[in-house]
Amino acid sequence: MMERIVVKGNNKLRGTVKISSAKNSVLPIIAASILCHERCVIDDVPNLDDVKVMCSVLDSLGVNINMDINKGIIEVKDGSLKTLEPPYELVKKMRASFLVLGPILSKYGKARISMPGGCNIGSRPIDLHLKGFSLLGADINIGHGYVEAECKKLKGNKIYLDFPSVGATENIMMAAVLAEGETVIENAAEEPEIVDLANFLNRMGANILGAGTDTIRIQGVKELKGTIHQPIPDRIEAGTYMVAAAITRSDLIIENVIVEHIRPIIAKLEECGVKVLDVPGGVRVIGTDNPKPVDIKTLPYPGFPTDVQAQFMAYLCTVEGTSIVTETVFENRFMHVTELKRMGANIKIDGRSAVIEGVKKLTGADVRATDLRAGACLILAGLVADGVTTIGDIQHLDRGYVDIVGKMKSIGAEIERV
Numbered sequence: 001m002m003e004r005i006v007v008k009g010n011n012k013l014r015g016t017v018k019i020s021s022a023k024n025s026v027l028p029i030i031a032a033s034i035l036c037h038e039r040c041v042i043d044d045v046p047n048l049d050d051v052k053v054m055c056s057v058l059d060s061l062g063v064n065i066n067m068d069i070n071k072g073i074i075e076v077k078d079g080s081l082k083t084l085e086p087p088y089e090l091v092k093k094m095r096a097s098f099l100v101l102g103p104i105l106s107k108y109g110k111a112r113i114s115m116p117g118g119c120n121i122g123s124r125p126i127d128l129h130l131k132g133f134s135l136l137g138a139d140i141n142i143g144h145g146y147v148e149a150e151c152k153k154l155k156g157n158k159i160y161l162d163f164p165s166v167g168a169t170e171n172i173m174m175a176a177v178l179a180e181g182e183t184v185i186e187n188a189a190e191e192p193e194i195v196d197l198a199n200f201l202n203r204m205g206a207n208i209l210g211a212g213t214d215t216i217r218i219q220g221v222k223e224l225k226g227t228i229h230q231p232i233p234d235r236i237e238a239g240t241y242m243v244a245a246a247i248t249r250s251d252l253i254i255e256n257v258i259v260e261h262i263r264p265i266i267a268k269l270e271e272c273g274v275k276v277l278d279v280p281g282g283v284r285v286i287g288t289d290n291p292k293p294v295d296i297k298t299l300p301y302p303g304f305p306t307d308v309q310a311q312f313m314a315y316l317c318t319v320e321g322t323s324i325v326t327e328t329v330f331e332n333r334f335m336h337v338t339e340l341k342r343m344g345a346n347i348k349i350d351g352r353s354a355v356i357e358g359v360k361k362l363t364g365a366d367v368r369a370t371d372l373r374a375g376a377c378l379i380l381a382g383l384v385a386d387g388v389t390t391i392g393d394i395q396h397l398d399r400g401y402v403d404i405v406g407k408m409k410s411i412g413a414e415i416e417r418v
């Protein structure tokens, strides 16, 4: 029998919840650790399936890597590789595995990796990653489901990204740090996780300027050295618990957040009438009994994050009036709508937008976590629905939320994993 999460509705939450380190920072940082031959240590690593998969990818390449889950420490003793080809079985499990291509290529001049597939939120091509490697001088061949890249020595170049892709910016940045000369990435992604990766690389001895803006300049260096790094807090996990406070009309303290990173989420919650107060090391979120509907459009950072779209939609389903949610980052990220409708939500999809009419009460139902954030969205809906909500396919949640059941319980939710 597959595991499920069972949530009893009509919950009020209270207390403090502590946010873990960002999955989307840790994954590229693990990949980056293979760029040097020295010891790298990542502290406060979140206990997540995706993190374990990334460690297995490095392990499969012959890297001497050790993850101590209890202490939350990853130690890469030496980033040297024994093979330049991560196995399909691992790469297909997680798209972020593709981030090893940049580091392998720039350090060894050659790499072969299976094409990451699409997933439940869209087809997710990798053309921009490859465009970047190609401009750095790599020969790219695609065939039989694999990408093969080869070069003598990567050479810096100007790379304009047609869209500020997070993954492409990271992959190209990691390839460029050991290239000859200067690389300039224009229309680069500006996400905080890009800055965190750049900080890690710079601490290893890379020369990167402008991370966090739309133009990143990378001066190639000969080699990198080991370092110790503590990743930034997970702004998406923080956003999820902030919405939990809003949807349950509760008063919660969210600890370990960088307020600057969650501005777009704060702005939208405040527009609804939710109070968000700065407290030391975090925020206090005080829900309102009379929330107002709002319109949301997902955009690259500093716009509203697509990774909080589903969770926010759950909230808007409970807000009287009409809200419109427009998804511009991914082509198909409304899988949660069908599940929310099973819980009595009134949502109509019109192209890239979802039109939401708030209902008085959601009703508990059997639903399915179609992807990671859809899973979080359904837990939030379940917290306030009448009766019991049972969520299946919860393996998606284990990819990206540290002990979501335990954390929710600790703030008063009636939730179990069965």
Ligand SMILES: CC(=O)N[C@H]1[C@@H](OP(=O)(O)OP(=O)(O)OC[C@H]2O[C@@H](n3ccc(=O)[nH]c3=O)[C@H](O)[C@@H]2O)O[C@H](CO)[C@@H](O)[C@@H]1O
Residues within 6 Å of the ligand: 024, 025, 027, 095, 096, 122, 123, 124, 125, 126, 127, 128, 129, 130, 163, 164, 165, 166, 167, 168, 189, 306, 307, 329, 330, 331
């Ligand atoms: C592990 C990780 O950090 N995942 C995050 C990362 O994913 P990821 O790095 O995959 O997201 P991207 O920013 O690359 O993708 C954004 C859009 O660009 C498109 N695209 C991307 C690359 C490319 O070569 N060609 C192309 O067309 C994608 O299909 C998508 O529509 O950023 C997303 C957008 O904030 C987040 O939702 C993910 O949680």
Ligand SMILES: C=C(OP(=O)(O)O)C(=O)O
Residues within 6 Å of the ligand: 095, 096, 119, 307, 372, 373, 400
């Ligand atoms: C879409 C996400 O992750 P990934 O890019 O790894 O699929 C996410 O974290 O919501």
